[in-house]
Amino acid sequence: MNNLVFNEKKKRDFIAIGRIGVDLNANEIHRPMEETETFTKYVGGSPANISIGMARLGMDTGFIGKVSEDQFGNYILNYFEQDGIDTSNIVIDQEGAMTGLAFTEIKSPTDCSILMYRDNVADLKIDPQDIDEEYIRNSKVLQVSGTALSKSPSREAVFLAIDYARKHDTVVVFDIDYRPYSWRSEEETAIYYSLAAEKSDVIIGSREEFNIVESLTMPKNENDQATAQHWFDYNAQIVVVKHGKEGSTAYTKEGESYDIKPFPVEVVKTFGGGDAYASAFIYGLMQNWDIDKCLEFGSASAAMLVASHSCSDAMPTVEEIEVFIKEKKEEYGERVAST
Numbered sequence: 415m416n417n418l419v420f421n422e423k424k425k426r427d428f429i430a431i432g433r434i435g436v437d438l439n440a441n442e443i444h445r446p447m448e449e450t451e452t453f454t455k456y457v458g459g460s461p462a463n464i465s466i467g468m469a470r471l472g473m474d475t476g477f478i479g480k481v482s483e484d485q486f487g488n489y490i491l492n493y494f495e496q497d498g499i500d501t502s503n504i505v506i507d508q509e510g511a512m513t514g515l516a517f518t519e520i521k522s523p524t525d526c527s528i529l530m531y532r533d534n535v536a537d538l539k540i541d542p543q544d545i546d547e548e549y550i551r552n553s554k555v556l557q558v559s560g561t562a563l564s565k566s567p568s569r570e571a572v573f574l575a576i577d578y579a580r581k582h583d584t585v586v587v588f589d590i591d592y593r594p595y596s597w598r599s600e601e602e603t604a605i606y607y608s609l610a611a612e613k614s615d616v617i618i619g620s621r622e623e624f625n626i627v628e629s630l631t632m633p634k635n636e637n638d639q640a641t642a643q644h645w646f647d648y649n650a651q652i653v654v655v656k657h658g659k660e661g662s663t664a665y666t667k668e669g670e671s672y673d674i675k676p677f678p679v680e681v682v683k684t685f686g687g688g689d690a691y692a693s694a695f696i697y698g699l700m701q702n703w704d705i706d707k708c709l710e711f712g713s714a715s716a717a718m719l720v721a722s723h724s725c726s727d728a729m730p731t732v733e734e735i736e737v738f739i740k741e742k743k744e745e746y747g748e749r750v751a752s753t
């Protein structure tokens with residue numbers, strides 16, 4: 415078991431707030447973008463991917479966000495509805511804002527990049543007046559992705575959503591989700607990320623992301639335990655530090671820590687693992703699993719995603735993750751993901 419308490423009287427399991435975009439993933443992989451000729455279109459945006467992941471895992475999922483009044487906005491809403499994700503709190507922009515595009519370059523299984531087109535993007539125009547207190551009150555979890563803090567009025571809308579969540583016993587999960595192109599400076603990033611992290615029950619991020627969040631409040635720190643303790647001194651109950659293909663560690667406020675290695679897979683692209691990881695890890699917490707089982711589930715889902723061409727489309731079901739883990743243990747032994 416874990417020590418997080420989810421209010422079972424709430425009708426919805428999970429809502430996220432923030433970025434929904436469109437991924438255009440290169441079909442001609444292992445070559446630079448300049449030589450790419452065709453792309454496959456997927457729904458994208460880290461919090462959108464995490465929400466799709468939660469819905470695929472059978473959780474009652476909703477979303478708070480803003481999309482463009484065009485074919486891409488329609489595409490996103492249709493995709494969410496096909497996955498059973500509630501879209502009642504997704505606003506359609508009326509002022510010509512655009513849906514962000516993420517062009518991905520897959521030069522090799524270890525050398526990938528994302529070219530972001532996010533000028534005048536709708537998701538950062540979500541406004542405090544679009545935040546419904548009852549919608550948040552009725553959800554067990556509110557998941558916040560850090561990029562939504564990069565510009566007003568999205569920034570203020572997110573902090574209002576977090577305050578509603580804390581007022582109504584809704585668990586706040588903060589996925590740091592640092593995307594440099596969204597910010598003017600690391601100092602600005604640290605100010606708003608640390609304000610959000612201080613209010614969060616679960617914080618998930620890479621070592622590099624935590625270094626940025628903590629840069630104004632902690633001396634240069636590479637110590638995961640010190641990072642975890644820093645946030646336990648605020649409201650955090652669980653802190654997860656990810657180290658890419660080196661694995662990840664979860665820390666609990668009770669002083670426990672659990673390491674896990676990635677599952678071995680043939681990697682297609684380096685990104686997307688974090689979103690699958692977050693959805694499957696949060697799913698495990700909500701099943702009241704032990705932390706090590708939550709880590710295994712998250713790590714397995716993440717491995718499945720880095721072995722796939724897409725992010726959203728490839729988000730797996732519970733059964734698919736269970737089969738993946740079973741097959742990897744049969745092939746590599748029971749301790750395949752153990753450190």
Ligand SMILES: Nc1ncnc2c1ncn2[C@@H]1O[C@H](COP(=O)(O)OP(=O)(O)OP(=O)(O)O)[C@@H](O)[C@H]1O
Pocket residue numbers: 620656657658659661662675676677678679681684685686687688689690691712713714716717720
């Ligand atoms: N090469 C790999 N093989 C297997 N699993 C991997 C690999 N790389 C990453 N993962 C899994 O994905 C998890 C998250 O990866 P990473 O630390 O890169 O997160 P991230 O940068 O937030 O991901 P994203 O690109 O989705 O934002 C890792 O903790 C690991 O479990």
Ligand SMILES: O=C(O)C[C@@H](O)[C@H](O)C(=O)CO
Pocket residue numbers: 433435436437457458459460461463516528685686687688689725726
């Ligand atoms: O998060 C983004 O905006 C890019 C995503 O759409 C992309 O799928 C990815 O990098 C997943 O983390």
